[in-house]
Amino acid sequence: MPKKVIAVLATLDTKGQEAEFLREQLEALGSRALLVDIGVMNAPVTAADLTRAQVARAGGTALAALKAGKSREAAQPVMSAGATKLLLQRIGRGEVHGVIGLGGLQGTAACTAVMRALPYGVPKVMVSTVASGDTSSYVGISDITMMFSVGDILGLNSFMRKVLANAAGAAHGMAQVKVAVKARAKGARPLIGISNLGVLTRGTMLAIELFRKRGYESIVFHAVGTGGRAMELMMKQGIIGAVFDYAMGEISDELFHGLRAGGKERLSVAGTLGLPQVLCPGGSEHLGILVSVPHQLPERWKEHKHVWHNEVVLAPRLNAKELKMVAREVGARLQSTRGNAVLMIPTLGTGSYAMPGGPLNDPKDDRAYFTALKAAVPTTIEIVERPLHAEDPAFVQEAVDRLIALIEAGGTRTGRRAAARRRA
CATH class of the missing domain: 3.40.50.12020 (Uncharacterised protein family UPF0261, NN domain)
Structure with missing residues (x-):
């Protein structure tokens, strides 16, 4: 040798x-x-x-x-x-x-x-x-x-x-070592990238299993800044060929200086490369804020609903005005997406904190956020709203099914066809 x-x-x-x-x-x-x-x-x-x-x-x-x-x-x-x-x-x-x-x-x-x-x-x-x-x-x-x-x-x-x-x-x-990291061969099934946060872990585990049953491998990234950037670098290197971008907290934290800030390129790479993608605003209704004194609430967030993720990481919920800013930022970052993409909106909450009974549940501000999100994303992205929360098995099942359908259609869905189905 x-x-x-x-x-x-x-x-x-x-x-x-x-x-x-x-x-x-x-x-x-x-x-x-x-x-x-x-x-x-x-x-x-x-x-x-x-x-x-x-x-x-x-x-x-x-x-x-x-x-x-x-x-x-x-x-x-x-x-x-x-x-x-x-x-x-x-x-x-x-x-x-x-x-x-x-x-x-x-x-x-x-x-x-x-x-x-x-x-x-x-x-x-x-x-x-x-x-x-x-x-x-x-x-x-x-x-x-x-x-x-x-x-x-x-x-x-x-x-x-x-x-x-x-x-x-x-x-x-x-x-x-003979095991190699290789770009997907032509005609082979792609490795699917999944972004995840702790408020979405049950849904992510289900998605992994559902993809596996359909013959697809997936790789999960903790969407705390480095995770999203690594996922997108793997897209550029041809390692990841399709994306279930389940967590968008990296966009919220980028805007409001949280722990999970994903950088200026986050959310734009899959669209630029034309990869099949299903998106969900998972975990984007709140931030991850590191505090210097355990359980001491900073003045900036005293008027916000909040929960402690651990003793030094605060998760404040954004208000309607702030969420509209997130929606506009998401829309701006998705302008490079020209079809081959679906945005799924779980109207009962974007994660376990925001679902009914969760500490950050706020249906009124959710409605304002989702309305702004639908207005901000380009018309080339199909929009699907479901009266479910993000970890509901039915929501995850549909997200998986839709991504596999995009993959197996060979990325031929045009922006015009996607726009015609925005109200699915």
Whole structure:
């Protein structure tokens, strides 16, 4: 079997010994190392397979210009861009099968910027001095494995050799795995993405089972910001081919600065790509607000219905005026959808908090919200209203049936046909 190639990202002026040790460990395991030098300022202490000059040139700037600037901060984006370009080319040709990064604060930022741009499924191991803290800005929505180096990565010793040997073993082992993440082959059934919140979990579990019975696999994303963004990145990479976008709380939180903010692109990707999608405003009637003092209600939300999701996460219900703002935002984000989509509205509540008997139930404001939502979405989207709550089995069953019908129709439903059926 051909040897797997593991790229080692490091500044070879400060991490050259460690990178060379990784090369030795990978080769002892049966892989081959590709040393990629992302350093700029001082001379490398070991030879690179992809030199810093090559990396800088691929990033759009000559190495001499970066050195003249005498700023690692200014050089980092160029070196990260160059390493990304070179690795993507090699991954696309099947010449690189995994990546290990070495770094402190700046090195971790540089290496993980590269890793976040690589496809899902490519092994990514980041050996970092900052991996024991909050790594969310480094990982983002990628499948990066963060490994705490414990000691600083400055010189070899008996402990650091073990840390680096473990990293080599991890990347080597991952690269041997034969299970692959692949884009859907033409004619194959798509993987279905489902967005979910805790107020929709029962419905989501039912949807998973219903899709399974019809021969479809699904992947669920916790719609707390990172989840929705990851789902849409998988759409772009061709991994997900159809969407049950059951939860829209990421849009509400984006507008009102909540925990679940999904970013400016959220809800627009499936329509842009023309993927079959069934949408539901699940969980969008309330926000997720992190408080600094347990169970202390912020002044901003004292006039709103609310429930505590846990001791430090408040879920205030939006009022009619605020919900109309959410509706307009949803409509604006769906303007790229030109058919092949259904919006299902559960008029008895958008989740377990909002259903009859729930702590955030408010039929009057729901009616105002749904009216605004229907007015805001483009006419190319079919609108279906049902006198059910979002987790009602009949509602979930119809959502599943409608998405499968869109998939199996081959995406041929036009905007005109969808508009003609808006009142279904």
